Amino acid sequence: MGRGRRIRLSLMPTDFESVEILGGEEEVSLLEILDHVLNAGVVIHGSLVISLAGVDLVYLGLNVVLTSVETALNNLQIEEKRKK
Amino acid sequence: MSRVLAYCGFQHGAQIALPAVGVGAAPVQLMSSGGLGLLWSEVEWPFVPDQMQRSALEFHEVVRHVFNQIAVIPFRLLSVFEDQQALRTFVDENQERFLADLERLKGFVQMECVVYPAPGQTQADSSSGKAYLEKKAVAMRSSEGFAQAVRNAVAHLSHEVRVREGKNGTRIFVLVERGRESDFRQTVGALPLPQHLARRISGPWPAAEFLSDQVKAPEIVNQKVAGQKIAGAK
Numbered sequence: 001m002g003r004g005r006r007i008r009l010s011l012m013p014t015d016f017e018s019v020e021i022l023g024g025e026e027e028v029s030l031l032e033i034l035d036h037v038l039n040a041g042v043v044i045h046g047s048l049v050i051s052l053a054g055v056d057l058v059y060l061g062l063n064v065v066l067t068s069v070e071t072a073l074n075n076l077q078i079e080e081k082r083k084k
Numbered sequence: 085m086s087r088v089l090a091y092c093g094f095q096h097g098a099q100i101a102l103p104a105v106g107v108g109a110a111p112v113q114l115m116s117s118g119g120l121g122l123l124w125s126e127v128e129w130p131f132v133p134d135q136m137q138r139s140a141l142e143f144h145e146v147v148r149h150v151f152n153q154i155a156v157i158p159f160r161l162l163s164v165f166e167d168q169q170a171l172r173t174f175v176d177e178n179q180e181r182f183l184a185d186l187e188r189l190k191g192f193v194q195m196e197c198v199v200y201p202a203p204g205q206t207q208a209d210s211s212s213g214k215a216y217l218e219k220k221a222v223a224m225r226s227s228e229g230f231a232q233a234v235r236n237a238v239a240h241l242s243h244e245v246r247v248r249e250g251k252n253g254t255r256i257f258v259l260v261e262r263g264r265e266s267d268f269r270q271t272v273g274a275l276p277l278p279q280h281l282a283r284r285i286s287g288p289w290p291a292a293e294f295l296s297d298q299v300k301a302p303e304i305v306n307q308k309v310a311g312q313k314i315a316g317a318k
Contacts, residue, residue, distance in 0.1 A: 030137070032286050033144045040292035041158035043301045
């Protein structure tokens with residue numbers, strides 16, 4: 001699959017499968033990426049979905065992560081509808 | 085509807101190669117204020133849940149593209165602004181604080197080590213309340229001991245260390261000079277680990293754990309964020 005960067009899809013700490021994306025060479029866990037893009041960095045007050053902040057996503061199951069995101073997005077959609 | 089998604093801030097001025105596209109193949113645009121550069125895209129909001137994983141990777145790739153060249157302050161993926169004017173107000177109000185953090189963190193990256201119960205060790209002894217608490221106490225002491233061992237072992241290459249206890253283990257964040265990531269990996273990877281614990285080393289990441297509180301959670305005055313009007317928040 002070429003010389004792209006390997007990303008390990010991690011459902012549990014010891015349960016890995018691999019995919020590749022273009023880029024560097026170091027291995028990182030998809031869950032760690034999700035954890036960082038959702039939980040690390042600047043939090044904008046008032047953003048409804050930011051209630052996800054504080055949830056330690058690393059080493060939770062991928063389904064749990066995506067379910068959390070989905071639930072948050074559903075809540076956001078409900079909130080948006082309410083405003084219309 | 086569309087919203088403005090912020091990716092990251094960085095010291096603008098040096099010759100930095102910027103990514104062309106971001107989440108949902110949207111063009112990545114640059115907003116400057118003083119010496120601060122901030123990347124953003126106009127995206128369809130809310131994100132489609134089925135594409136959340138792809139969006140996260142695309143977001144990560146934009147931040148990583150800049151972070152590979154220079155220190156960045158990442159935003160969180162789901163932080164969106166109502167429109168470009170709201171982002172402009174935010175950038176103008178916060179540029180000094182952002183630039184101060186970027187100057188302080190210039191030349192450093194964040195490395196991490198997570199210590200967690202080894203597979204097969206996660207089942208606490210439930211034969212009695214006392215046994216359960218004893219086992220928990222042993223696990224906590226082991227994690228704390230390992231965290232201290234990491235502090236000692238990386239003292240020669242760390243600028244700062246922070247430790248955070250979580251439900252799923254102990255997270256050790258270390259601010260390391262850029263270019264010394266492999267030293268960190270070798271040093272921490274060589275530390276003896278109690279049998280019932282496992283470790284996972286990752287990085288380099290943007291030094292998000294070491295941002296000042298005012299940058300991590302900036303106050304916003306009289307602007308709309310994600311559809312909410314925040315008035316007089318100060």
